[in-house]
Amino acid sequence: MKLSNRLSKVRRAIFVLFFLGLWALALGSAGLGWGHDYQLLALRFPRVLAAIVAGFALGVGGGTQQGLFRNPLADPGLTGVFGGALLGIAIMMAGGGSWVWENTWAISLSAFVGASAISILLVMVGGRGSTSKLLLTGLGLNAFAAAGTLIIANLFSSSRDILFSGITGDWLGLATFSSIAWPVGLCVVASLFLISQGRSLDQLSLGEDVAQTRGLDVNSVRRRGILFTALAAAAATCLVGQVAFIGLIAPHCARLLIGPRHKTMLLLSGIIGAILLLLADTLGRSIWPQTPLSAAAMTALLGAPVFIWIASRHHE
Amino acid sequence: MSNTLIHCSKLSVAQRGSLILNDINLGVLSGQSLGIVGPNGAGKTTLLRSLAGLIPQALGEINIKECNPVHTSPEKLSQFLVYLPQSPTCAWDYTVRDFGELSTHPDLYAQWINRFKLKEKLSSKLSQLSGGEKKSVHLSLAFSMLGNPLQKILLLDEPTTALDHERAQLVSLAIKEFTHAGATVLCTAHDLSLAQSCQEILVLNEGRVMKKGTPESILTTELVKLIGNK
Numbered sequence: 001m002k003l004s005n006r007l008s009k010v011r012r013a014i015f016v017l018f019f020l021g022l023w024a025l026a027l028g029s030a031g032l033g034w035g036h037d038y039q040l041l042a043l044r045f046p047r048v049l050a051a052i053v054a055g056f057a058l059g060v061g062g063g064t065q066q067g068l069f070r071n072p073l074a075d076p077g078l079t080g081v082f083g084g085a086l087l088g089i090a091i092m093m094a095g096g097g098s099w100v101w102e103n104t105w106a107i108s109l110s111a112f113v114g115a116s117a118i119s120i121l122l123v124m125v126g127g128r129g130s131t132s133k134l135l136l137t138g139l140g141l142n143a144f145a146a147a148g149t150l151i152i153a154n155l156f157s158s159s160r161d162i163l164f165s166g167i168t169g170d171w172l173g174l175a176t177f178s179s180i181a182w183p184v185g186l187c188v189v190a191s192l193f194l195i196s197q198g199r200s201l202d203q204l205s206l207g208e209d210v211a212q213t214r215g216l217d218v219n220s221v222r223r224r225g226i227l228f229t230a231l232a233a234a235a236a237t238c239l240v241g242q243v244a245f246i247g248l249i250a251p252h253c254a255r256l257l258i259g260p261r262h263k264t265m266l267l268l269s270g271i272i273g274a275i276l277l278l279l280a281d282t283l284g285r286s287i288w289p290q291t292p293l294s295a296a297a298m299t300a301l302l303g304a305p306v307f308i309w310i311a312s313r314h315h316e
Numbered sequence: 317m318s319n320t321l322i323h324c325s326k327l328s329v330a331q332r333g334s335l336i337l338n339d340i341n342l343g344v345l346s347g348q349s350l351g352i353v354g355p356n357g358a359g360k361t362t363l364l365r366s367l368a369g370l371i372p373q374a375l376g377e378i379n380i381k382e383c384n385p386v387h388t389s390p391e392k393l394s395q396f397l398v399y400l401p402q403s404p405t406c407a408w409d410y411t412v413r414d415f416g417e418l419s420t421h422p423d424l425y426a427q428w429i430n431r432f433k434l435k436e437k438l439s440s441k442l443s444q445l446s447g448g449e450k451k452s453v454h455l456s457l458a459f460s461m462l463g464n465p466l467q468k469i470l471l472l473d474e475p476t477t478a479l480d481h482e483r484a485q486l487v488s489l490a491i492k493e494f495t496h497a498g499a500t501v502l503c504t505a506h507d508l509s510l511a512q513s514c515q516e517i518l519v520l521n522e523g524r525v526m527k528k529g530t531p532e533s534i535l536t537t538e539l540v541k542l543i544g545n546k
Contacts, residue, residue: 212390213370
């Protein structure tokens with residue numbers, strides 16, 4: 001597919017995201033409207049911005065992780081990276097107390113440390129094996145991280161509610177301009193860096209041996225990719241909590257629409273991720289306004305069947 | 317010798333406790349084609365991978381265009397070396413046309429796709445191709461990566477596996493064209509007709525060099541038996 005055709009599809013996706021964003025800003029529990037003096041708009045804007053940026057980072061991070069592992073089933077949610085980020089946040093909350101809330105950069109930092117630690121373990125144990133080895137390793141790490149987070153939530157009652165809502169991917173409702181500033185900035189930096197690595201990921205798709213003889217420093221690309229995917233996933237976790245499947249579905253849709261060239265694929269994957277998360281959050285808070293569903297619940301409803309479909313088509 | 321492009325001495329590789337290559341001494345002149353033959357497990361693939369700098373634990377001396385490939389940056393090595401593994405793969409389902417975008421010379425890729433008679437398959441995805449067609453697409457990519465073949469090195473691991481007779485002949489012809497244009501080509505082969513089209517043949521057995529010479533002097537009946545029937 002020609003570059004101009006690919007970019008035309010990216011432009012169309014941006015239009016969809018733009019109008020979806022306007023709809024999400026206007027939609028609330030009382031129906032459509034921006035309220036007197038646009039107060040509702042000011043309240044909803046951080047939430048919509050957080051959903052867009054986190055979804056973008058998840059789409060780009062998922063596409064990058066699939067490219068690094070050469071595996072269409074890799075997703076930071078399924079491979080435990082979000083779990084690691086949340087465990088990092090839980091440890092920081094347990095140790096830092098109220099200081100953490102006054103220094104939101106510390107939450108981002110702790111999420112990054114947790115996500116990186118899980119990513120490194122994932123590469124060491126399951127990174128070079130089969131798809132099933134990678135996913136099983138991710139499953140184990142995810143369970144370990146979730147157990148750690150639950151233990152901390154039970155031991156420290158002050159952070160219990162907030163951690164439980166993080167586990168269920170329900171933090172978008174807490175978004176304020178001051179709380180999202182750091183994670184939004186980190187999501188943007190990490191996503192742009194990962195998109196810039198597109199050509200390296202293209203080379204890596206031919207296998208490590210061929211990529212290396214084509215001039216790619218494979219280890220360095222993997223190291224950078226894993227660290228910046230962890231950063232994107234950690235920052236997105238700070239905005240939403242744990243949300244699986246966006247990083248799986250978005251790259252898959254992008255590849256179907258414009259093919260596998262990574263630079264444009266990652267860009268489109270990010271936009272599709274933003275659309276999916278924003279749609280999930282907006283539907284979740286508007287279908288049953290009295291008992292809103294978290295974005296994670298909505299994405300899982302959509303994502304689980306797609307995961308099964310991809311898995312059934314994938315041959316080792 | 318001054319125009320020796322590839323030189324290795326006392327090259328040994330051990331993997332998982334067993335010696336795959338044992339004291340290999342080899343010199344290949346610039347512009348020469350060398351067919352590497354031997355029974356399964358003789359160390360042919362390991363020799364090619366060592367020369368491509370892909371086995372850091374290789375012992376002994378390897379010198380390719382006056383650099384040790386293990387200690388040379390991949391970027392520098394890629395300026396004069398192209399390697400195609402025995403079973404090349406691609407993680408994603410490109411169309412044959414889009415796959416050419418991975419080449420540094422997409423125009424040459426298109427020419428090779430024509431020569432491999434895959435022009436009608438340009439819109440097909442890799443998953444829709446037969447094994448031989450897929451191999452031809454990877455060969456087209458590798459051949460196009462050479463660009464101007466002068467002083468370049470092409471390492472091909474079993475390039476004719478899965479190819480029909482016509483495409484296998486094209487690979488033999490391509491090797492002759494590349495060496496004529498100044499490239500040095502090393503290819504492992506089970507297909508002795510491919511090895512015969514090379515200027516020299518190296519016979520490996522149990523990780524050691526058994527013989528090296530012209531095809532006429534090397535391919536005796538006993539040797540053909542050893543390679544084919546071990």
